[in-house]
Amino acid sequence: MYARVVIVGQAGQIEQLTYVIPPALAGRVTTGHRVLVPIRSRRMTGLVVDICDKLEAGIAAPKAILELLESRPLFDRAHLQLIEFLATYYMVPISEAYRSVIPAIARVESRRLFKPGRAPDALAHATLTPLEHSILNSLAKRPLSARQIRMLGDAQEADTALARLCADGLAEVFDATRGRHRAATAAIVRLRDGSLSAKMRGRVQREILARLIAAEPHGLTLSKLEEDFPGARAAVRAMAQRGLAEIISDDSAAVIADSAPAKPGMPDGDATTANGAQLPADHFASGPDFDLTWEQKAAIGEAAPAIRERRSQAFLLWGVTASGKTEIYLQLAAIALAAGRQVLVLVPEIALADQVVKAFTMRFGRLAGVAHSAQNVSERWSNWMDALSGRSRIMIGPRSAVFAPLNDLGLIVVDEEHDTAYKQEEGIRYNARDLAVVLGRFSNAPVVLGSATPSAESYANARRGRYRMIRLANRAGTREFAAVEVIDLREHMKDDQPLKDAQISAASTAPPPSSANPASADGAVPLTVPLIAALRENLAAGGQSVVFLNRRGYHNFLQCHLCGNVIACPNCSVSLTFHLRDRTIRCHYCGANSTAPELCPACRGYGLQGQGYGTERLADALAELLPAARIERMDSDTSGRRGARAAIIEALKRGEIDILAGTQMITKGFDFPGVTLVVVVMADLALNLPDFRSAERTFQLLTQVAGRAGRGDRPGRVLIQTYAPHHYSIRAARDQDYARFMRRELELRREMMYPPYARLAMVRVEGEDAARVAEIASKAASTLAHDAKPDGLRLLGPAPAPIERIKRRYRWQVMVKSTELKELRNALAVMRTAIAPIAERTAVRLTIDIDPINML
Numbered sequence: 001m002y003a004r005v006v007i008v009g010q011a012g013q014i015e016q017l018t019y020v021i022p023p024a025l026a027g028r029v030t031t032g033h034r035v036l037v038p039i040r041s042r043r044m045t046g047l048v049v050d051i052c053d054k055l056e057a058g059i060a061a062p063k064a065i066l067e068l069l070e071s072r073p074l075f076d077r078a079h080l081q082l083i084e085f086l087a088t089y090y091m092v093p094i095s096e097a098y099r100s101v102i103p104a105i106a107r108v109e110s111r112r113l114f115k116p117g118r119a120p121d122a123l124a125h126a127t128l129t130p131l132e133h134s135i136l137n138s139l140a141k142r143p144l145s146a147r148q149i150r151m152l153g154d155a156q157e158a159d160t161a162l163a164r165l166c167a168d169g170l171a172e173v174f175d176a177t178r179g180r181h182r183a184a185t186a187a188i189v190r191l192r193d194g195s196l197s198a199k200m201r202g203r204v205q206r207e208i209l210a211r212l213i214a215a216e217p218h219g220l221t222l223s224k225l226e227e228d229f230p231g232a233r234a235a236v237r238a239m240a241q242r243g244l245a246e247i248i249s250d251d252s253a254a255v256i257a258d259s260a261p262a263k264p265g266m267p268d269g270d271a272t273t274a275n276g277a278q279l280p281a282d283h284f285a286s287g288p289d290f291d292l293t294w295e296q297k298a299a300i301g302e303a304a305p306a307i308r309e310r311r312s313q314a315f316l317l318w319g320v321t322a323s324g325k326t327e328i329y330l331q332l333a334a335i336a337l338a339a340g341r342q343v344l345v346l347v348p349e350i351a352l353a354d355q356v357v358k359a360f361t362m363r364f365g366r367l368a369g370v371a372h373s374a375q376n377v378s379e380r381w382s383n384w385m386d387a388l389s390g391r392s393r394i395m396i397g398p399r400s401a402v403f404a405p406l407n408d409l410g411l412i413v414v415d416e417e418h419d420t421a422y423k424q425e426e427g428i429r430y431n432a433r434d435l436a437v438v439l440g441r442f443s444n445a446p447v448v449l450g451s452a453t454p455s456a457e458s459y460a461n462a463r464r465g466r467y468r469m470i471r472l473a474n475r476a477g478t479r480e481f482a483a484v485e486v487i488d489l490r491e492h493m494k495d496d497q498p499l500k501d502a503q504i505s506a507a508s509t510a511p512p513p514s515s516a517n518p519a520s521a522d523g524a525v526p527l528t529v530p531l532i533a534a535l536r537e538n539l540a541a542g543g544q545s546v547v548f549l550n551r552r553g554y555h556n557f558l559q560c561h562l563c564g565n566v567i568a569c570p571n572c573s574v575s576l577t578f579h580l581r582d583r584t585i586r587c588h589y590c591g592a593n594s595t596a597p598e599l600c601p602a603c604r605g606y607g608l609q610g611q612g613y614g615t616e617r618l619a620d621a622l623a624e625l626l627p628a629a630r631i632e633r634m635d636s637d638t639s640g641r642r643g644a645r646a647a648i649i650e651a652l653k654r655g656e657i658d659i660l661a662g663t664q665m666i667t668k669g670f671d672f673p674g675v676t677l678v679v680v681v682m683a684d685l686a687l688n689l690p691d692f693r694s695a696e697r698t699f700q701l702l703t704q705v706a707g708r709a710g711r712g713d714r715p716g717r718v719l720i721q722t723y724a725p726h727h728y729s730i731r732a733a734r735d736q737d738y739a740r741f742m743r744r745e746l747e748l749r750r751e752m753m754y755p756p757y758a759r760l761a762m763v764r765v766e767g768e769d770a771a772r773v774a775e776i777a778s779k780a781a782s783t784l785a786h787d788a789k790p791d792g793l794r795l796l797g798p799a800p801a802p803i804e805r806i807k808r809r810y811r812w813q814v815m816v817k818s819t820e821l822k823e824l825r826n827a828l829a830v831m832r833t834a835i836a837p838i839a840e841r842t843a844v845r846l847t848i849d850i851d852p853i854n855m856l
């Protein structure tokens, strides 16, 4: 038998190879297995994608698979199809798709390295050439590969020298294996051929030999041998070194041990497996006492049959904030578990999904595995192994969890499906929300996409009947919607002299300017009279307030009032943000940071002044206006450390915080009954971005923020400050009317030919040389325009990206729109074939982003 194997490691142009399945592994290798295979002089990890009994014509006699890395296949058919889809849809080679899916820790690779052999005697020493000397000296420091040795001199001479050194025994070659590939697995000892005729040294070795002969052909675990013979480990190692015994790892021991006690002998994947049989259908639901709303009951009733009937069907669960979506996920998950199947729950960011994670772990205990992005690789891998072995039956995780080896999926949940965090912005730019829908199709499982503000794409899919819409129009319990008021900043900022007392002395780094610098619109945080009054009122009534501003830092940027210079990032085409706490200026794109200068770098004068505001300044301004209030700030500056965010949330819960100011981090995953006032300082920030989704983003953000208010018994109040009170997204947010917003938004998208009415791709061109980047971008655009059928494609660009330079790289882009996906992809493929080689030669990076999210 033969196996088609996709090579997961770096193997040049090689994508797939055919290998012989050796007799020892006969019947054990199936598709989806992770294997170790020889490739040239190395050993690498591969994934079996096909088994066949005949060789294709023209293929030379293949090598044999070396090792099976797990006893169970890592991926089932559905996941193999998903990875194939990943490669095709996002236009990447299949080996790259596998490489990005399989965690680095699971990629075993070996290299042939050279080390010193016997020490040269005087005669040998005298005849060494200078190059041979230098090779031996380098090898004495650390082992080197042939490629590294070639760099020590002329490549050909080095090869000859190395060959001679090896022939003389002065250098030796050995195999070094990198990467740990087995989780907690049992080491098994087996005899090798020929060991019976060899002479065993010592009593322990002889006794081990006798035991191993008795245990043929399965072998014994090393731990068992150690129990019976102290010193067994050393003896086995000595035997292995002499080639008499071999130590192999086998995870099947752990797998069998786990499922055996319940019902041994049940086949995997059966609907009533050992694990499933332990879970009666009402086991979880009957635990705590729930009173579900009729809407929740109806929603569960809609989706449950699809789970039971193994039917792939996508549901859009459009439920207003606090309508109890999580409880629906939990109930559906219990149904899937009761059917003996596994559940995948995707969340945008695991660190901000405390509530969902807590709800699942409280209901399902250790059956729910959580894949943190902060976990180290081996933790993440052991998470995967838990899912693979069935120890955990639910996997909750961020976008990469869509590839976790859950081999009998019964339900997929995508929480907050509209969230842009599902889009991967480096490597393969996939969208996990979209892949989840595809995975549901391949594994015959229903997919539930939940959101209070579904994305335009998902909403359109529901309207077209591709997804089934489930609505939750009412909040759970007796909780009322908060009343939303819009404050027109144009009226309040023009005459009010924006609240003299609201102004914090401009924390410029220079001595204060001589003239009474008026607080022009640039200056202070726009905290209007009604806003302050509402905060005071709520404070007096003992309520908690949330103040939202989607910008970090103290000042937006520093500008010199003498020469007009704005301090910009040396690496990016953006200004640096001033942070007061440590008096630094930082780039929010590349992370560059330095101490804020005293002098203007351009004119050497004391003219630097802070302009604009962020959350840090907002918190200061609030503290000055409301000295009695206990104020906390939450943004990625304050909650960078692990646990800092949790501490703030706990304090808020205990009522130790009156006002929480923060970025969009505070809009997610909060459910605090004490929060009765929510304030949006400036709703226009997201609205003014050059992005066709900016209105959608603004509406989503405002709805999410507003949803934080009034989750307890007392009704909530929401104030939104804006310079654009008549914009349709702000008016719809005020009226909490998603459907009206989406109607208008979809009309505009149709007119402008944007998704969901067109397929979109972004060709990104990046490099350090501005002229070359521009040149490649226009070549790419003209190729697309000429070679592709022009009537089906629309091009925008080439043009510099809105942020023209990030991390010292100039960025251009060409946007391509089409109504036909196939046509779009063909045109892009033709363009890439023509342009990629030129780009590569000139050190310019050309990437294709399908269904782009980031327009900046």
Ligand SMILES: [Zn+2]
Pocket: 560, 561, 562, 563, 564, 565, 600, 601, 602, 603, 604, 605, 607
């Ligand atoms: Zn200056």
Ligand SMILES: [Zn+2]
Pocket: 569, 570, 571, 572, 587, 588, 589, 590, 591, 592, 806, 807
């Ligand atoms: Zn920067």
